[in-house]
Amino acid sequence: MTDIVWHQHVIDQAARGDQKGQSPVLLWFTGLSGSGKSTLAGALERALFESGFHTYLLDGDNVRHGLCKDLGFSLEDRDENLRRVGEVAKLMVDAGLVVLSAFISPTLAERERVRALFPEGKFIEIHVSTPLSVCEARDPKGLYAKARSGEIANFTGISSPYEQPLAAELTIDTSKGDLTTQVNTLLDYLSAIQVIDGKQLSALA
Numbered sequence: 001m002t003d004i005v006w007h008q009h010v011i012d013q014a015a016r017g018d019q020k021g022q023s024p025v026l027l028w029f030t031g032l033s034g035s036g037k038s039t040l041a042g043a044l045e046r047a048l049f050e051s052g053f054h055t056y057l058l059d060g061d062n063v064r065h066g067l068c069k070d071l072g073f074s075l076e077d078r079d080e081n082l083r084r085v086g087e088v089a090k091l092m093v094d095a096g097l098v099v100l101s102a103f104i105s106p107t108l109a110e111r112e113r114v115r116a117l118f119p120e121g122k123f124i125e126i127h128v129s130t131p132l133s134v135c136e137a138r139d140p141k142g143l144y145a146k147a148r149s150g151e152i153a154n155f156t157g158i159s160s161p162y163e164q165p166l167a168a169e170l171t172i173d174t175s176k177g178d179l180t181t182q183v184n185t186l187l188d189y190l191s192a193i194q195v196i197d198g199k200q201l202s203a204l205a
């Protein structure tokens with residue numbers, strides 16, 4: 001490892017972002033299974049994409065079909081899952097994209113380790129704080145029922161921990177309000193911190 005020297009590319013992240021009219025960032029959605037991470041991240045990505053921004057959504061269920069298909073749900077495997085995702089997301093941010101990710105990412109340490117890969121302001125943590133009781137009542141994939149009956153082990157919130165974020169940039173409880181309002185809250189935040197130019201969103205409303 002010590003014989004490997006970092007190669008500085010001619011075109012940097014800022015130039016790639018400028019070309020796309022945006023400031024590249026990672027929007028990290030964290031929360032329980034069924035909290036609404038994929039729905040919120042997907043709706044936000046769609047709004048950004050339709051306004052001409054350059055985005056990519058990394059989703060736990062999908063990444064576990066390929067890049068991380070060798071990993072399960074022990075705490076060690078989740079750590080490795082999120083380490084890989086963090087590194088991939090960093091490359092995508094370097095490519096100038098607004099990257100969205102939707103992973104349970106249950107521990108403070110895992111999330112802080114990904115945050116540490118990025119300069120201040122480039123990692124934005126969005127806590128999807130929908131209560132466990134609501135997630136379990138939704139149970140869209142029937143996984144909570146299986147976890148309660150012992151058919152699935154190490155299930156987050158039931159038989160494996162979820163550590164609440166202590167200082168997320170944004171917190172959204174999807175059991176309150178509607179999806180459009182929640183997406184608008186996210187868009188307003190991204191405009192306020194100048195990730196995007198809010199004027200470009202005017203076509204949406």
Ligand SMILES: Nc1ncnc2c1ncn2[C@@H]1O[C@H](COP(=O)(O)OS(=O)(=O)O)[C@@H](OP(=O)(O)O)[C@H]1O
Nearest residue numbers: 033034060073078081103104105106153154155156
């Ligand atoms: N044991 C256990 N615990 C939690 N989740 C489980 C488990 N087994 C399967 N699933 C399904 O896997 C999805 C979570 O994968 P992630 O990669 O986001 O998890 S983690 O961040 O590595 O903890 C999660 O998807 P979401 O519901 O979209 O969160 C579940 O559908």
Ligand SMILES: Nc1ncnc2c1ncn2[C@@H]1O[C@H](COP(=O)(O)OP(=O)(O)O)[C@@H](O)[C@H]1O
Nearest residue numbers: 032033034035036037038039040138140174179
């Ligand atoms: N913003 C929302 N408002 C109301 N219900 C939602 C919202 N987002 C998701 N849901 C409901 O919660 C279920 C789980 O959402 P999903 O996005 O798959 O969660 P996660 O990716 O966190 O597992 C969806 O099937 C939907 O019924």
